[in-house]
Amino acid sequence: MPRSLRLWDISPTVSPDAPIFPGDEPYQLRWTAQLSPGCPVNLSAITMSPHVGAHADAPLHYANDAPAIADVPLDTYLGRCRVIHAVGxxxxxxxxHLRHAEHDLPPRxxxxxxxxxxxxxxxxFTAYxxxxxxxxxxxxxxxxxIDTPSVDPADSKVLDSHQQLRRHDLRVLENLVLDDxxxxxxxxxxxxxxxxxxCASPVRAILRELP
Known part of the structure; x- marks a missing residue:
């Protein structure tokens, strides 16, 4: 029997304590129904910014008249990927910080x-x-x-790196956890x-060992 390929969960837990940009909408959960003699299920409702936790920005986040996240093709978010360490x-x-890992670079x-x-x-936090x-x-x-909240610095007003994403039609994942x-x-x-x-969507981002 072939062995199972190892998985790395690279998504932080989404919780009310999750770090967010000042002014962004935090994660909140409330119960709209709970198990009881007259109710057969628990039901919850959530409110949150789509930028809480690991998330994918849509081009709409940084350009008007650009695709929203529901309209972005999925193939870019699935496939061979390289993790490059630039700690510090x-x-x-x-x-x-990237040049040493340039050889045969995959598309992610x-x-x-x-x-x-x-x-x-x-x-x-560190940005690109x-x-x-x-x-x-x-x-x-x-x-x-990247394993920080944004590809641009927190105080950026022009979002130069996001605009590079727009120019080159790149996709982006932010707030990953790559510690291990x-x-x-x-x-x-x-x-x-x-x-x-x-303008964005939460993702449950994982990495899987290559066969």
């Missing part, structure tokens, strides 16, 4: 910038330098990811929900 890179991940790249992913809001996003796109990368993932190649599975009109 701050404030930006640059081309120099996740960068681990944190020794341990933040569990509280940290406005000084815009030229690093362009460099990856020029090498055939179609999706990038060795550098190397995996299969990525991180499908967004089909949320009509939404």
């Amino acid at each position: 890179a701050a404030p930006l991940i640059t081309v120099d 790249v996740l960068v681990r910038a944190c020794e341990r992913a933040d569990t509280q809001w940290n406005p000084h 330098a815009p030229d690093a996003v362009q460099w990856l796109a020029e090498r055939g990368v179609r999706l990038i990811g 993932v060795p550098a190397g190649d995996y299969e990525l599975i991180a499908l967004p929900l089909k949320l009509q009109g939404a």
Whole structure:
């Protein structure tokens, strides 16, 4: 019998304590029905920003008249992926942090910038330098990811790295947890929900060992 391929869950728990950008909508859960003699089920309702936890930004997030997350093709979120370690890179991940892993680069790249992913809001998180996003796109990368809240710095008003995503039609995953993932190649599975009109979607992102 073939052995099972190892999985890495790279999604943080979505909870009321999950770190979010100031002013964003936190995760909240309430019960609309609960098991009782007159009710056969528990039912819950949630409110939250689609940017809480591991999530996929839609192009609509950073460009008007761009696709919402329900309209984005899914193939980019599924397939061979490379995890590149750049722990300690701050404030930006640059081309120099990536160049060592350039050979035979797959179309999906996740960068681990944190020794341990933040569990509280940290406005000084590491982001991508815009030229690093362009460099990856020029090498055939179609999706990038990071273990911080955004590919742009928290105080950015122009979102240069997001605009590089737009120019090169790249997809992005943010707020991943790569603490225990060795550098190397995996299969990525991180499908967004089909949320009509939404600027992003939560994902249950996992990496699977390659056979």
